[in-house]
Amino acid sequence: MIPVVVDMDSGTDDALALMMLLNSQAVEVVGITTVGGNARLADTTRNALRLLEYMGRPDIPVARGAARTAQRAFHYAYDVHGARGLGIPLPSPTTRPVRSRAPAFISRMASRYRGKLNIIALGPLTNIARALRKEPRIVEWTKQLVVMGGAVDVAGNITPYAEFNTFNDPDAAHTVLASFFATSLVGLDVTTRVSFDRTDAPWFTGDAPAATLSKRIVRTWFDEHLTSPRYHLHDPLAVIAALDPNLFSWHRASIDVEMENAARLGMTTATYGSGPVRVAVAVRAEDATAAVTDMLSRPGDRASGA
Ligand code: RIB
Numbered sequence: 001m002i003p004v005v006v007d008m009d010s011g012t013d014d015a016l017a018l019m020m021l022l023n024s025q026a027v028e029v030v031g032i033t034t035v036g037g038n039a040r041l042a043d044t045t046r047n048a049l050r051l052l053e054y055m056g057r058p059d060i061p062v063a064r065g066a067a068r069t070a071q072r073a074f075h076y077a078y079d080v081h082g083a084r085g086l087g088i089p090l091p092s093p094t095t096r097p098v099r100s101r102a103p104a105f106i107s108r109m110a111s112r113y114r115g116k117l118n119i120i121a122l123g124p125l126t127n128i129a130r131a132l133r134k135e136p137r138i139v140e141w142t143k144q145l146v147v148m149g150g151a152v153d154v155a156g157n158i159t160p161y162a163e164f165n166t167f168n169d170p171d172a173a174h175t176v177l178a179s180f181f182a183t184s185l186v187g188l189d190v191t192t193r194v195s196f197d198r199t200d201a202p203w204f205t206g207d208a209p210a211a212t213l214s215k216r217i218v219r220t221w222f223d224e225h226l227t228s229p230r231y232h233l234h235d236p237l238a239v240i241a242a243l244d245p246n247l248f249s250w251h252r253a254s255i256d257v258e259m260e261n262a263a264r265l266g267m268t269t270a271t272y273g274s275g276p277v278r279v280a281v282a283v284r285a286e287d288a289t290a291a292v293t294d295m296l297s298r299p300g301d302r303a304s305g306a
Pocket residue numbers: 009011012013014037038122123124148157163164165234235
């Protein structure tokens with residue numbers, strides 16, 4: 001099984017991505033690190049704990065990360081993700097995060113699973129950048145870093161220029177994307193191609209815990225966003241990229257992240273041809289959407305249910 005650490009700012013699509021990984025027989029989620037972004041760190045941490053308990057996996061450690069960047073507070077997206085960042089009620093967690101903070105936890109997991117660890121980063125890259133500064137060897141110890149972030153050859157979603165995660169911490173995005181992780185960048189260039197239509201309900205089949213909660217999350221999102229025809233599967237697509245990269249076309253590039261120009265903060269520009277990052281430039285959208293649906297419809301074998 002592939003050992004995975006998920007760095008997340010849950011968020012509704014982060015929640016779907018986590019449940020996909022927990023449902024997968026190919027993956028062992030060895031830990032979660034939380035970061036502010038979609039919601040405050042307290043909410044994203046609480047959501048990670050609540051989701052793990054709901055899925056019957058309270059054994060998976062959760063390590064708290066950054067409540068803000070080195071430069072500024074996060075820009076939250078409660079208007080997109082709903083109350084407390086998940087939009088739906090779930091029982092309060094009975095478990096607590098581990099004492100380690102995210103950077104030390106990431107370094108420890110990279111060392112323990114040396115050469116095998118996949119890190120899937122679904123929020124601002126603050127925790128990953130701090131882990132890298134703390135222990136530069138995680139670059140060699142980590143087999144693959146998959147980043148949901150950036151808008152390379154398409155418009156942004158939080159400003160006309162920048163995607164939400166790189167906008168929220170452009171300095172961290174610069175540090176991580178300039179480093180020599182084996183980084184796969186899954187940005188809006190492909191994630192805006194993979195979405196659910198409101199009329200496709202119920203999107204998932206079966207009544208296993210992941211399918212049941214995913215239906216509730218997506219249905220509530222559509223109920224709260226009556227003018228939005230589609231729910232974009234940003235973070236779930238990063239999971240598909242980690243597990244089935246052949247559904248994508250990749251171009252190697254060096255990525256420049258705008259850190260100074262206030263109007264273009266977090267804008268990501270690619271110089272294609274060579275560089276440390278492989279950028280997803282196209283995706284087999286129907287197959288990828290079907291893969292998301294399948295991974296969330298498949299019954300989990302350890303989940304406790306609602
Ligand atoms: O731009 C989309 C990304 O920002 C997703 O990861 C979403 O969860 C938010 O974090």
